[in-house]
Amino acid sequence: MKLPKAYEASNYEKDIYALWEKSGAFVANPDSGKEHFSISMPPPNETGTLSIGHALFITLQDIMARHARQKGMDVLWLPGTDHAALAVNAIIEKKLEQEGTNKHEVGREKFIEMTRDFVGNSRETMLEQMRAMGASTDWTRLRYTLDEALNRCVNETFVKMYNDGLIYRGHRIVNWDPKLETNVSDDEITYIEEKSKFYTFKYGPFEIGTARPETKFGDKYVVMHPDDKRYAKYKHGEKIEVEWINGPIIATIIKDEAVDPKFGTGVMTITPWHSLVDFEIAERHGLDKEQIIDFHGNLLPIAEEFSGQSIEEARPKIVEKLKSKGLLIKIDENYLHNVAINERGKGIIEPQIRLQWFVDVKKQVIPWKGKKLSLKEVLQSVIRDEDIELIPKRFEKIYFNWIDNLRDWCISRQIWWGHRVPVWYRNDTDGREETYVGVKPPTDHSEGWHEWEQDPDTLDTWFSSALWTWSTLVDPELAQDYSLSLDELLKRSKDYNAYHPTSVMETGWDILFFWVARMILATTYVTGEIPFKQVYLHGLIRAEDGKKMSKSRPESIIDPLDIIPKYGTDALRMALIMGVTPGNDQTWGWSKIEANQRFANKIWNIARYIEGVVGDSTDIKKPQPVSLADHWILTNLQRIKEKSTTDLDNYRFSEVYESLYQFIWNDVADWYIEASKAEVNIPLLAYLLEEILVLVHPFAPFVTETIWQTLNWEEGTILASKTLGPTIGSDEAKAKDFTEIQSIISEARYIIKALKVSGVTLYHTSDEFIEANSAVIKRMAGLQAVESVKEGKGIHLTNTKRISWLDIDESMANTYKTELLNRIIDQENMIKKLELRLQNKNYVKNAPKNVVKQTKNQIEDAKTLLDSIKAEVERFSS
C-alpha cells in the first residue's frame, strides 16, 4: 500500500505546491479559446506577514479559481502586493524612532532605500505564505503597485485627470497628522470618545463654548443662526469691540445657518484654519483665515506669550489667563467629545489648511452611457443600473450613503514612500512660476529659468490601488514604449483585452470605500469599463472570545503559519469556510480546525481503503452500477455535483462544503463503503474516489492532490487540472430501494442497541427483497444471520413494509414497547396535523399542487407506519 495510515499534511504540502507551479496549471492562457475567468487578488500590504484574514480571502478566491478551472474555463488569478504607503511609512518611522533618529536626519534617499529593503523582505515572506495557503495564482503575472508599468498607469491617470480638470491643486482644509507629518483622507480617520473639559468664556456680550481654548487666539468672527431671535438685534457684518485673551479685538457678526441655535448659547466664534465647519463658513462669507497652530502641533506667534508652546502645555495656562481677566464663566468637567486620530500611527488629527492635490468628484466631464457624468454620479450609476452587483446586496445602501457624503478626494501625501506626484515646478529669475504635469519628467532647459523641481508629495496609496484591475493587465514590455498613448497601450495589451473587466472582486467589506469604490471611480473614468462584474464581500475573523483580533492583545491573534504545520492547510481552509457567509464576521474556533483535520484524514482513509481493494485491478476504467447501493451512491453523487456547481456559482461556499462533508463522510464512508464490503464493485469504487477527489479539491487541494499523486492511476496527470465530467447513469428506483435497506438496517441496529442484545438473527417469510440483500443487511446491522422461515416470534421491524422480525425474546422488550408507544403518539399527532392542513380549503386551493400531493403522501406514509407500530404493540400485548 502506498498511502500511509494517517495523513500528515506537512510531509506533502511543499512538494505538492511545487508540482503545481512547475506544471503550469495556474498559468492563464488568453489564446486558449476557452471562456475567461479572472480575479485580481487584493494586494496585501507589504508590512510583514499574512494574517488569518488573508488566509480567508486566499481560500475564498482559490475556491473560485479552482472551481472555474474545473468548469473548463481559462482562469487568471493575478497575485500581487501593495507598497502600502502610509502603513509602511509608519512602520519605518517607528523603527527610526526606536533607533533614536528620525526621517529628517536620515534624509529622503536613505529613507526610501531602507523602506525598499524592508518591503522586499516582507514581500518574499508573504509570497511564500500565499503558496503555503495553496493559492492557485498565476505567478508569471505577479505584480507590485510600484512596478514601472503600474507607475506609468498612475502617472497617466493623474495627467488625464489633470487635463480634464478633475485634478486640481488648492488651499483646502485637510486632516493633518503632526506625528507622521502628512495629511490623510477622511476615510483614514477614526474617532475615539474622550472625556474632556468644556469651557464657557465671555466674549463681549456673548457666551461662547469650546473644548479647545488654544485655537481661539485669532477668533474675530462671532457666528449665529440668522433666525435666532435672541440675537436679532445684531446685524450681519456689524463690528463690536471685545476684550479677549491678549487684549481688545474687533469682532465681526456673521449670520450663518451652520450654527445650531439649540447647542450651548447658539453663538460661536470660528477658527477657519483648524476646523472644517469653520472653514466652510469662512468660505461662504469670504472671511480671513489665520493659522494658529503649526504643523508640529505648536502655537504660532499670534499666540504671543504662548508662542512655541505645545497644545498640552499652553491650554491650562490660557484658561488661567482668561480666568484672571474674568472672562471664564464655567467649566464642564464631564464633556464627551470625539477626538479624531489617524488610523495608521494613531496621531491626533489637527485640521490645517494646506496646498494639496484633489480629485474633483462633482465635475461632470466623464462620458458614461451617452451622458456626461461626475465621478460621483458614475459611482452611483454603476450600482443603480446593476452593472456591478454587490454581494451581499445590503452593502449597496451603505455604499450610496458613503457617496452622498463624499467630498473631493485629497490625493497628496507628505510621506516619502509611494508614487511621486507627477508635477514639476520652476521659477525664472523674475520670480515667475511654471508648472508641468506629465507622465515623464520635463527635459527642457530654458534660458533664464531654474531647473525643474518635482512636487515633493506622494500619492495616496489608494490612488494606485484604484487602478489595480487593469494596471496589472497592461503589458509591461509595451508600457516601456512611451510613444504609445494609454489608450493604445490598453488596446494592445493582450491580457487586458482577455481578462478585463474581471469576473469578480473578492475583498473585505472594511475596504469597500477605500478600495472598491475607488477602483470603480478610476476604472470607469480611464477605461470606460467597470472593473468587475460582482463584488463578494467577506467579513472579519474575530478572536475566539468574539472580539476583534488586535495587536494590543497578542494572545487573541491566530497566525495561519502556526496552524498549517500542525493541522495542515486544508484543515485551516475548511475551518475558515465552515459557516462563512458574505458580509458577516465569523468567530474563530479551534474545534473547527480539529474537525477538519479529521475530515482530511477521513478522505485519506477512504482513499486508502479503496486503494487496497483496487490493488492491481486493471479494468477500473469501466465502472457500471450493479448493486442497489451502487445505484444509490451514483444518484447521490449526481445530485451533489449539480448542487455544488450551482451553489459555488452563487458563492454559497459554506453550503457546498457542508453537503460535501455529509456526502463523503455519511454516504460514501459510512454507508457505501460499508455496504461494498458485502458486495464489492471495484471499478465503481475507483470511479467514486476520483469523483470525490475532484469535488473536494477546491476546498482541500493538498490532501486530494497528494492522494492522486500517490495512487498515480493516471501517469503524469494532476488533479488540479481535472475538469468535472458527467456522472455515470443510475437507476433512481433502485437507488430508492437502497434507502429501504437503510431503514431496515437502522431499525435493526436501534433495537439491538436499545435492548442490549447480541447474536441476533433477522427472520422474514421468504421476502425476495430481503433475501436478495441479506449480505448487506447482515453485515451492516451486525446480525448473526438473515434467514427465511415460515413463521416465528420476535420483535418486528416497523419502518419497512417488508415483514421481518428480530429473533429477540419479547419479554425483553419492555423498554422498546415504551418507545413504540411514544412513536404512536408522535405519528398520531403528525397525522392529525397533516389532515387539518388538508381540511383547510384555502390550503388546497392556494398551495402548489405538488405541495398538496406531498402532504397526501405524507399522511399515507404516516398511516402505514402507524399501523405497523400498532400491530407490533398488539403483538406484545397478546
Added chain:
RNA sequence: GGGUGAUUAGCUCAGUUGGCUAGAGCGUCUGAUUUACACUCAGAAGGUCGGGGGUUCGAGCCCCUCAUCACCCACCA
C-alpha cells in the same frame, strides 16, 4: 443624530425565491470495535428559531414594534 447586521441546540454557526417532523461541527450521555480511519463506528439526549403584534392556506424566512449586543457613517462650536 442616520444606518446596517446579529439574536436558531450547552458552545460556534448554516438554513437559497415563504412549503417535508428546523440542520451541521464541537461538547454531553450510552455502547462497540483492533487491519481504511480512536484523527473510528453505532446510537441517544438537547431547540416554544430574542419578546410582542401583523400578512398568508402556510413564517426561522415577509411587514410593524420593542429589547439586547456588535458595527458603520456623520459630528457640535
